[in-house]
Amino acid sequence: MFLRLFFGLREAGVPASLLELLTLIEAMAQRVPAFSVDDAYHLARATLVKDERHLDRFDRVFAQVYQGLGEAAGETPEEILADIPEAWLRKLAEKHLSEEEKARIEALGGWEELMETLKKRLAEQQGRHQGGNKWIGTAGTSPFGAYGYNPEGIRIGQHESRHRRAVKVWDKREFKNLDDTVELGTRNVKVALRRLRRFARTGAATELDLDGTIRATAHNGGLLDLKMVPERHNAVKVLLFLDVGGSMDDHIRTCEELFSAVRGEFKHLEYYYFHNCLYEFVWRDNKRRHTERIPTHEVLRTYPADYKLIFVGDASMSPYEIVYPGGAVEHWNREPGEAWLRRALDTWPRAVWLNPVPERYWGYTPSIGMIGKITEGRMFPLTLSGLDQAMRALL
């Protein structure tokens, strides 16, 4: 809970520091908040926020974290917290902590030591709370039941399902809800569709389809929707790689829906899913992502070079996930993500990356810059103008 809150605050631009997080844990261990969730909320606020301008942001992040715990159906808070994969936490820290804080961790004896300390404090906490303590006793209703922490909970590489579930829960909460900052939404979806359609028809000579236009315009609520029919068959073939399983899912879905809406206009449109970065396998049905994997090599062999490659993802991850073998969050990858990205770009030279993260935030996440480089600057924001630019880059 508090780790998530902590990283959530950092993500939202509230400069909470590691020192403050440790203070918070210490205060929890000393039972400053007496039993109520409200008290714990007040404590976290007094510890992590030092500027009244950030209080509202704190409230939003807290609400999100709190609500998130409730949503995790069938998983008690204890289970969620007990499943924090250390490696993943470390990667998060890599991404969010300042140089000074990293140095501090080193001074404390490194991550292992820090995790040990955390474990110890939490274990003490649990010891103190044995016997009818509300926070632990009512797991599932009290989010602070999370503090009935399993001291052995910080483990790497649990058996698959638990590990995966933990990652997913964390993934869901790593980013604040960016709904209001992302421009591509239901309101302008029509405009976006038209542009995609135009793109789909490029290369094909067209003529006005009068009947079709009348029908479409009526259907559109009077908004003129010109229908063109291709003289020859439409030439554009698209390979869509969608990053799923993260907090950007909603935006990525929007994008996916956009493309499927104009599916008929493309000569071919193929989807594949990946998580965070491209690795040795992808999947086609997100519900069966762990059972029906398709080797990326096979995909590389299947589609010829005239396919246009479109990645959609937030490109936000630890640099490890791009450059190191074994850096992936969900499995052990023998080759770094970068190698797979380059292979794909070599195979389909007409390529772009669409990113739902608002462009003004790109500079804060090193991995976005890294992928921007790998794609040779062909990363575009998932906005109307970004879509336009991307389509132009694909021609």
Next chain:
Amino acid sequence: MSATEARFSGTATYIATEDLKVAVNAAVTLSRPLLVKGEPGTGKTVLAREVADSLGLDLISWHIKSTTKAQHGLYEYDAVSRLRDSQLGEPGVKEIGNYIRPGRLWDAFTHVSGSGKAGCVLLIDEIDKADIEFPNDLLLELDRMEFHVHETGQTVRAETRPVVIITSNNEKELPDAFLRRCFFHYIRFPDVETMRAIIEVHHPGVKDDLLAEALGLFYGLREVPGLKKRPSTSELLDWIRLLMADQVPPSALKASREEGRLPPLSGALLKNEQDLQQLDRLARR
């Protein structure tokens, strides 16, 4: 060790919101300073007094001015007195310790409260008045609760860490390193219900209808555009005391509101001549 196991839960004379209680208790339990911000008159300064009372500790106050230096809180070496004494041939002049004047921090580190309890509450009031380096200059001493007196070679150490409460009116940004070591509480301007409770602890006999009219006028006044100094809790408390002493009837407040006149005794609410004129102008329209 922290000064006390007791918990702060407000007092008979101070209305503490839940979040404030938690912040105070965190600071007391972990022996870290509590930084309190908020509009003037929201009870920052009196908080320290109330915390001290409720914990049974004495209060040591250090009011900061623009010329205050961190060193002043530790000790000052009174070279002038020593020079004078040496010219007069005073016997104690050889002993440099006679010319070391302990500051408020020193007092606080070594204080034993009248109740016999070790420790005290140290208030560092309006820290933002001093120059920007001031908070950082105190970091080490507040962290370790000890410092060294070079002149005498002595170390002053707090056996019991005092509860430190620091207030700021937001005149200056405070340094990050300093902020990270504090708990923080922002006192929001009290809502009507809290304000009613505050007034009742100060003026127990106040009549409901008078209070209702007064609060209505007060919150309305705070919304008047262009005021140099919006009236705050302390002005409201003064005003109500005067209204009660003068036995101003609630109907008089009501009438002034309806007829667009300045309320009775409004000088207690608006201390600034310009603000009074501004309000008068608006009232006449």
